[in-house]
Amino acid sequence: MPSFPQHPRRLLAALALAGAGWLPLSASAQLQLPTLGDGASITTSDERRMGDRIIRSLYRDPDYLEDGPLQEYVEGIWKPLLAAARARGELSPELDERFAWQILLGRDRSINAFALPGGYFGVHLGLIGVVGTRDELASVLAHELSHVSQRHIARMIAQQSRQSPLVIGSMILGALAAAKSPGAGQALMIGGQALTAQNQLNFSRDMEREADRMGYGLMAPAGFAPQGAIGMFDRLQQANRLNDNGSWPYLRSHPLTSERIADMQSRLPAGQRAAQPAPSLEHAMMAARARVLSRPGVDVLRQWTRLPESSGFDETPQGQRVAGLYAAVLAHMQLQDWGPARAGLPALTQALAGDAAGLRQAALLAAELELAAGQPQAALDALAPAMQADDKADKPTRPVLLLRTQILLRLGQAQAMAQPLQTWVTLYPRDAAAWQTLAQLWQAQNQPLRALRAEGEAQAAHYDYSAAVDRFRAGQELARRSGSQSDHFEASIIDTRLRATEELLREQAAQR
Structure with missing residues (x-):
């Protein structure tokens, strides 16, 4: 491709x-x-x-x-x-x-x-x-x-x-x-x-x-x-x-x-x-994240990990210092150096000096780090400040919702996330990542029919109608085999979505 x-x-x-x-x-x-x-x-x-x-x-x-x-x-x-x-x-x-x-x-x-x-x-x-x-x-x-x-x-x-x-x-x-x-x-x-x-x-x-x-x-x-x-x-x-x-x-x-x-x-x-506007600390962090995730190569990642130790770093402007610390932690993560990555988080938090948006991004980074390192309970603890910010706003945010679900799936405690995720995909039906996360949740809850439907919706959200039809047909076949034990409401949704997606697939094939 x-x-x-x-x-x-x-x-x-x-x-x-x-x-x-x-x-x-x-x-x-x-x-x-x-x-x-x-x-x-x-x-x-x-x-x-x-x-x-x-x-x-x-x-x-x-x-x-x-x-x-x-x-x-x-x-x-x-x-x-x-x-x-x-x-x-x-x-x-x-x-x-x-x-x-x-x-x-x-x-x-x-x-x-x-x-x-x-x-x-x-x-x-x-x-x-x-x-x-x-x-x-x-x-x-x-x-x-x-x-x-x-x-x-x-x-x-x-x-x-x-x-x-x-x-x-x-x-x-x-x-x-x-x-x-x-x-x-x-x-x-x-x-x-x-x-x-x-x-x-x-x-x-x-x-x-x-x-x-x-x-x-x-x-x-x-x-x-x-x-x-x-x-x-x-x-x-x-x-x-x-x-x-x-x-x-x-x-x-x-x-x-x-x-x-x-x-x-x-x-x-x-x-x-x-009078140019000053860059926010959150922007400095997101710019640093973009640079690290663009796959610059191992040598560049290692240079970023050493940046906070360079001469005069502590005297640099706050935005540059925050960006350097964020890049160093994320670069350590990309290199799977979990210990040094954790060691850099306190300095990052201190450099943020109470900036709310920046502290939220630091919490997301810390939770991402612990999850990648195989420590889901530590990841949940690290995510707490971002979760509290969502609770105060009375509105779930996508990064917190998806990351929290992944953490709870690792802990075997994701049941409570089903309703928030269902509400999210109802509001944003083309969010393939949310549908895929919901599929993982339903699979973990031994709800294979719902999982297949969510997998189909994830494929349809990315216009891969062939793969979506495959998932919906698999769900239809599972409903037939389950007979009276099947979730008839979910089976009805799958039948409807299968017909609609087959029509989209035919249109897609005709366009080729």
């Missing part, structure tokens, strides 16, 4: 239809493009189906990352931006209902983010690790959101007048496969067509300016400092001078121009522009 790293990662810029110019365009395969339209010839349903087709492949990619703390942090930035776009009337009811509005994380050290057809968005860990504040990250997400809300992707697709959306989706996937395995004949053939489409589907300068303007307008209503957008432009401008190593694909897919830079820089008075 295609991978986020290396050349396929760069092609994700093309996936986003914000493609870069790094790939050669075959002169014999030029496509003639009509004048820019409004995207009306591409329906929202077509665009969503194409996005589903692409995202299904990325879910199976080995670099797709399911990480509770990072996903929650990025979602905490993303959701206010989406709410602001709704409040400002920038999302039509049709777009809001039909599109996914979903973010995926990739273990990619390159600095990049991308939008896909149908309202899917990708964020590389390299971007999270390099931005200075949550406001800077918000400015990137707001820009990508505006590309989709203004239907820039549909406009670009509409220009390919002789290609259907599903064909373009196939071409994009073919390009990914060809870049992954150049010797694959069919994939290479399809990919050759996709390389043509990539260069023809670059966002225009007008679209980039519109995304700049619309994205900037979302910042303050969403609760972010508009200076973050200016700071990100300054950061990109500096990186543009050092882009020879190809580590900033965002600059290739969203090329800076002096006009765009001047426009953004002029939106704030000079005095306010200088």
